Amino acid sequence: MNELLELLSKGHQRAGLLAVITGVLQTSSCDATKKSIASTLKHIFDEYSVNDDIERMTKRAMNEVLDQKEDSVEDQLKEMINMMREALKD
8 A cells, every 4th residue: 555655646746747847838938948848858758658637738838839930040130120120210
């Protein structure tokens, strides 16, 4: 019975950790951090998937981060030029 309680405790710990990670993926403003966490989790889930509800929820958040289109340098420069033009109009 003690082994069952230990297993249950580890399951709760895992679910809590994945819930925190999912929260970071959904709320962090640092794209580099989110992409790093998401790519690491992708590797772990590919190798050691449990396929429970919390893992599926984390995978959804992870895939949203990994599927985001990064702005090209050209897009970033165009945005900066547009911002400067707007500032000069005033």
